[in-house]
Amino acid sequence: MKLIRNRSAAAKRSVPSAPQKSIGAATGTPWRVLVVDDDKDIHSLTRLNLRDFQFAGRGIELVTAMNGVEARKIITEQEPFAVALVDVVMEQEDAGLKLVEWIRQEWGDSQIRVIIRTGQPGIAPERYVIDNYDIDDYKDKTELTAGRLYTAMRTAIKAYRDIQVIESNRMGLEQILETTPNLFPRSVDVVPEFFQGVLTQIISLCHLGKNSFVSSAEGLLLTLTGEQVVVQAGTGDYENINGDKAHTVATLCGEVASGKRTPQSLGDDILLIPLMTHKSRMGFIYLENASQLSKGDRHIIHVMANQFAAVLANLQLTLDLQEANKQAMHMLAIAAEFKDTDTGCHIHRIANLVTRVAEELGISRGEAVRMGQASKLHDIGKIGVPDDILRKPEKLTKEEYEVIKAHPGIGATILGGQRWFEMAHDVALFHHEKWNGSGYPQGLAGEAIPIAARIVAVADVFDALTNKRPYKRAWTLEEAMTAIFDGKGSHFDPQVVEVMRQLFDNGFLHENMGCSYDDYVA
Structure with a gap:
C-alpha cells in the first residue's frame, strides 16, 4: 500500500535547525x-520575561531575527515555529x-500564530492591522507587561x-478514508502483503503531525485463532516475524488474550490494540515507543484498527468460503470418478500435473493452484x-461415442x-477442444480455448495413456510422450507440450505417476 503523507508547504521545505537554548x-x-x-x-x-514559561510540559525555544529579511531566511531554513512575535x-x-x-x-504557513507588537501604534493602528492582516493578536509595547x-x-x-491536534486528526482520518477501500486484498494470494500493508499504515499514523511524532515506532500485527497467537507482520526489530523477539511478544499477547496479563502491565511505552469484531477478539496490533502518543493520536489509531478488524473478519469469511469451495470441488470430483475404475x-495426478505445468508457463502460484483444483x-x-x-x-460404437461426447456439456x-466454479465450468466444457479446432463440443481453436482447459487437455490424455483402463494397457512414459508430441x-497447445x-x-513426470492413500484424501 502506498503511504499517504500530507505536510504543509513549510514542513516540506524545512531543514533541521541548529541547536537553540531552551527556556524553562x-x-x-x-x-x-x-x-x-x-x-x-x-x-x-x-527572554527574561519568558524564562520560566511552560505549556503542556514543554518549555519554549526562542530564535531571534533583527529584521524581516533575516526572519525570512530563518523561517525557510529552520523547523516550523509555533509563534512569531x-x-x-x-x-x-x-x-x-x-x-x-x-x-x-x-x-x-497558516498554522503559526502571529502576534504583532509595536512601539509606534500610530504608524500601524490596531484596527487597521487586525482588519487587513492575518494576525492573531496585537500588542502595544508600552502596555505589554511581563504578565x-x-x-x-x-x-x-x-x-x-x-x-x-485538529490537523493531525484530519490527516489521520483522511488517511483512514483513503486507505480503507483498499484494505481488503484483491486476492488471498497477497494476504502476507495485506498484513504488512495494514501494519505500515498503522505505524504511519504515529508520524502524523508534530504533536504525535514518534521517532521510531516499531510493531507487530498478530492474529488469534482460539488460543493460538500467530505473528503475521512486523516492522523494525520485529521484521523477522519468526525471530525470538516476535515470539516473546506473541507469548505476551497470548497471556493477555487468556486473561493472565493486562495490556497495562506491558508498560507505558507499549500500545496493545485488540482487533475486535462483535465482541470477538481476532488479534492485536502491538506498538512500541508509543509513550509520546496523545489521547487523540491513540483514538485515531484505534479507529484505523477497528476498520482493519472488520476487514480481517471479512477476509476470514472469504478464506473459509474458499476452503469450503475446495472441499466441495473435491467431493464432486470423487463422486464423478467413482463411476470410473481409477477414482481419486x-x-x-491431474491436479498435480496441471498446477506444475501452469507454474512453468509463468502463471502465478495461486492461479496455478486454482487451475489444479478446477481440473x-x-x-x-x-x-x-x-x-x-x-x-x-470394447471399442465404443459411433452412437456410444456420441453419448460420451455429451459429458462436457453435462459438466458445464x-x-x-456459480462464481466459485467458473474456472471448473470452463475446464469441464472445453477440455476436449483441440488446438486446430477439430475438438468438441464447440470446435474452439488456439487461444480461444481457455488456458486452464488447454493444460487439462494435455494432462488428461497423458494420465489416461500412462494408466490402465478397461479398454487398454498402461503405456510407458516414453510412449505417452511420443503421442503427446x-x-x-x-x-495440443504447443507451449504446453x-x-x-x-x-x-527433469523427472517430474516420473514422480507424478504414483498415488498413495494420503494423495487420495488430500
Whole structure:
C-alpha cells in the first residue's frame, strides 16, 4: 500500500535547525518561538520575561531575527515555529506587516500564530492591522507587561497546539478514508502483503503531525485463532516475524488474550490494540515507543484498527468460503470418478500435473493452484453417462461415442451459474477442444480455448495413456510422450507440450505417476 503523507508547504521545505537554548526546565520538545525586532533590548527582555514559561510540559525555544529579511531566511531554513512575535517598524515602516503577508501568502504557513507588537501604534493602528492582516493578536509595547506577555504567549501556543491536534486528526482520518477501500486484498494470494500493508499504515499514523511524532515506532500485527497467537507482520526489530523477539511478544499477547496479563502491565511505552469484531477478539496490533502518543493520536489509531478488524473478519469469511469451495470441488470430483475404475488417484495426478505445468508457463502460484483444483472436475459430466458405456472394455460404437461426447456439456450444466466454479465450468466444457479446432463440443481453436482447459487437455490424455483402463494397457512414459508430441500444434497447445517435455526431462513426470492413500484424501 502506498503511504499517504500530507505536510504543509513549510514542513516540506524545512531543514533541521541548529541547536537553540531552551527556556524553562521542561523536558519535552520545546515550543519554537520566533522573535523579530530591531531592538536588542526587546530580545533580552523577552527572554527574561519568558524564562520560566511552560505549556503542556514543554518549555519554549526562542530564535531571534533583527529584521524581516533575516526572519525570512530563518523561517525557510529552520523547523516550523509555533509563534512569531513581530515588530512593525524595522528596516522599513511596514517591514513587519510585509513579513506577515509573506508568511501567510507566499510561504503558506497558516498554522503559526502571529502576534504583532509595536512601539509606534500610530504608524500601524490596531484596527487597521487586525482588519487587513492575518494576525492573531496585537500588542502595544508600552502596555505589554511581563504578565500580559505570558498570557499572550500561552494563548497563542495553546491555539497552535489545538490547530496541530485538529490537523493531525484530519490527516489521520483522511488517511483512514483513503486507505480503507483498499484494505481488503484483491486476492488471498497477497494476504502476507495485506498484513504488512495494514501494519505500515498503522505505524504511519504515529508520524502524523508534530504533536504525535514518534521517532521510531516499531510493531507487530498478530492474529488469534482460539488460543493460538500467530505473528503475521512486523516492522523494525520485529521484521523477522519468526525471530525470538516476535515470539516473546506473541507469548505476551497470548497471556493477555487468556486473561493472565493486562495490556497495562506491558508498560507505558507499549500500545496493545485488540482487533475486535462483535465482541470477538481476532488479534492485536502491538506498538512500541508509543509513550509520546496523545489521547487523540491513540483514538485515531484505534479507529484505523477497528476498520482493519472488520476487514480481517471479512477476509476470514472469504478464506473459509474458499476452503469450503475446495472441499466441495473435491467431493464432486470423487463422486464423478467413482463411476470410473481409477477414482481419486486420477484426479489427484491431474491436479498435480496441471498446477506444475501452469507454474512453468509463468502463471502465478495461486492461479496455478486454482487451475489444479478446477481440473479435478473436468469429467464431472460423466455422472450423466450410463455405466455400461463408461466401463465398456470394447471399442465404443459411433452412437456410444456420441453419448460420451455429451459429458462436457453435462459438466458445464452442473457447474454453471456459480462464481466459485467458473474456472471448473470452463475446464469441464472445453477440455476436449483441440488446438486446430477439430475438438468438441464447440470446435474452439488456439487461444480461444481457455488456458486452464488447454493444460487439462494435455494432462488428461497423458494420465489416461500412462494408466490402465478397461479398454487398454498402461503405456510407458516414453510412449505417452511420443503421442503427446504427435499432437503438438494439432490436438495440443504447443507451449504446453514443450513444458511437458521439460517435465519429462527433469523427472517430474516420473514422480507424478504414483498415488498413495494420503494423495487420495488430500
